[in-house]
Amino acid sequence: MHRAMAGDWTRRQFVAGLAASGVVAGGGVRALAQSTLTGEAAIRELMEGNERFMAGKITSFPEDLKILKEKTVLKQEPFAAVLACADSRVPVEILFDQSIGHVFVSRVAGNVVTPEIMASLEYAVAALGVKALLVIGHTNCGAISAAVAAKEVPGQISVLYQHLMPGIRGAKGDVPLAVKMNAAYQAQVWQAQTAEFFGQLGKAAQFTNQAVDLAQRSKLKEAAAQVQLQQAMRNAAFRDCGQVRELTAKGLEVSRDLSSLNQAAHAFAACGETSQTLSLIDDLQKGFPTDTLLNTVSIPLMRAQLELNRGNAAQAVQLLEPARKYEVYGDFWPQYLRGQAYLKQRNGAQAAVEFQTILDHRGWYPTSPLYPLAHLGLARAAALTGDSGKKRKFYQDFLAIWKDADPTPILIEARREYEKLK
Numbered sequence: 001m002h003r004a005m006a007g008d009w010t011r012r013q014f015v016a017g018l019a020a021s022g023v024v025a026g027g028g029v030r031a032l033a034q035s036t037l038t039g040e041a042a043i044r045e046l047m048e049g050n051e052r053f054m055a056g057k058i059t060s061f062p063e064d065l066k067i068l069k070e071k072t073v074l075k076q077e078p079f080a081a082v083l084a085c086a087d088s089r090v091p092v093e094i095l096f097d098q099s100i101g102h103v104f105v106s107r108v109a110g111n112v113v114t115p116e117i118m119a120s121l122e123y124a125v126a127a128l129g130v131k132a133l134l135v136i137g138h139t140n141c142g143a144i145s146a147a148v149a150a151k152e153v154p155g156q157i158s159v160l161y162q163h164l165m166p167g168i169r170g171a172k173g174d175v176p177l178a179v180k181m182n183a184a185y186q187a188q189v190w191q192a193q194t195a196e197f198f199g200q201l202g203k204a205a206q207f208t209n210q211a212v213d214l215a216q217r218s219k220l221k222e223a224a225a226q227v228q229l230q231q232a233m234r235n236a237a238f239r240d241c242g243q244v245r246e247l248t249a250k251g252l253e254v255s256r257d258l259s260s261l262n263q264a265a266h267a268f269a270a271c272g273e274t275s276q277t278l279s280l281i282d283d284l285q286k287g288f289p290t291d292t293l294l295n296t297v298s299i300p301l302m303r304a305q306l307e308l309n310r311g312n313a314a315q316a317v318q319l320l321e322p323a324r325k326y327e328v329y330g331d332f333w334p335q336y337l338r339g340q341a342y343l344k345q346r347n348g349a350q351a352a353v354e355f356q357t358i359l360d361h362r363g364w365y366p367t368s369p370l371y372p373l374a375h376l377g378l379a380r381a382a383a384l385t386g387d388s389g390k391k392r393k394f395y396q397d398f399l400a401i402w403k404d405a406d407p408t409p410i411l412i413e414a415r416r417e418y419e420k421l422k
C-alpha cells in the first residue's frame, strides 16, 4: 500500500519539483536565535538531506530517537524555513532528512503564501534567524489540479484559488507546469513583499524582474503583467513614481480584468496621475457595477487619494466613510489615508487613532508596507499633540524597521525630522 503510493513519487519528479522552488536568504534581520550557516550552506544542507532520502540512507531517525531518549531540552535553532503542501506525501523533515529542531515548516494546500503563512515565515526569519526559505511544490498536487480545472469544490476550499490563480494562470491546463509556476510565484511573492516591508524597493524590483523574466520565458504574459502591476502599486505606496507609468502600461496591455485595473488605478492615484486615475475608475464602474468591495472601498479610496493630493483633507475623510463597513478588506489604506488627511488638518489626536488601528490589527495584513509607515504617522501625530516622548519613540521604531531601507523620499524626510529632535 505504502509502496504503491511512493511509486508515483519518482526521483525525477521530485527533483523537478525542487528545481522550480524559490530560495530566499533571510534579509539582514537581527534574530534572537542564530544558525551560523550562510544562506547557500542552508540550502546545500537541505539538498544533501534530500540526496540521502533518495538513496534510502536517512540519518535523521536515529538522531530523533537519541533526542527522545535523552529527553533533551531543545533550543529551537532552525537553519531554514520550508513552505510545502499539506499533502500527506510531502513530509518535509523526512524528505530533507532533518531531525527535530532544524527546519521551520509551514504546510498548506497548494503551498500558497497567505497572510497567515506570511506571518509564520516572517517569524522564522525575524525571530528564529533562518538563513533560507524554500518553497516546494509536488507532483500530483490536488489543490493545483482543482484550481487548474476551476472545479466547484465544497465548503471553503475555493478560498485557496485566489492565491493560486496568479501563479498558474498561464499554465493552460498543464498541471505539472502549474505546480512549478506556482512554487516560483509564491517564492517571488514572499521575497518581494518582505523587501517591501523593510523599505527595500530596489530589492523588491529585482525579485519582480526575476519573476517577470521567468513568466515571459514560459510565455506566461498574464502572470508577468500581474507581477508588474504589483510592483507599480509597491512603488506608488512609497511615492517612488518614476516607473509607475511604464509598469502600469505593460500590465494593462496584457490584462484589464478587475484586479489589474484596480491596482493600476490605485498606483496612478497615489502618484497624482489624476486623469489616468479617473479614466480607469470609469472603466471599473462600467465593467463591474455590482462589485461591493470595488464600489464601497476601492473607488472611494482612489477618489479620496485624489482629493488629498489637491489638499482637500475634509473631502477625503468624507469620501472614505462608506469604506468603514469593510475596513478589514482595505489592506490598511482607508486608515492610512484618513490618518494622512487628519495630519494635513493638524488634528494629531484623530490621526493617531487611525495609525494606531493599523498597529493594533497587524494580522489583517502582516507584511503591509503601511505597517512600518504607520509608525511614522504616529510620530507626526505626536508632534502635533506635543507628546515629545511618543514622538521620539515612534520615529525610532520606524527607523529601526527601515534601517536597511533604500533612500526613498519618505525615508529621507523621516530622517530629517528625526535629526531635528536631537
Ligand SMILES: [Zn+2]
Pocket (backbone or CB within 6 Å): 085, 086, 087, 109, 110, 111, 138, 140, 141, 142, 143, 144
Ligand atoms: Zn498538494
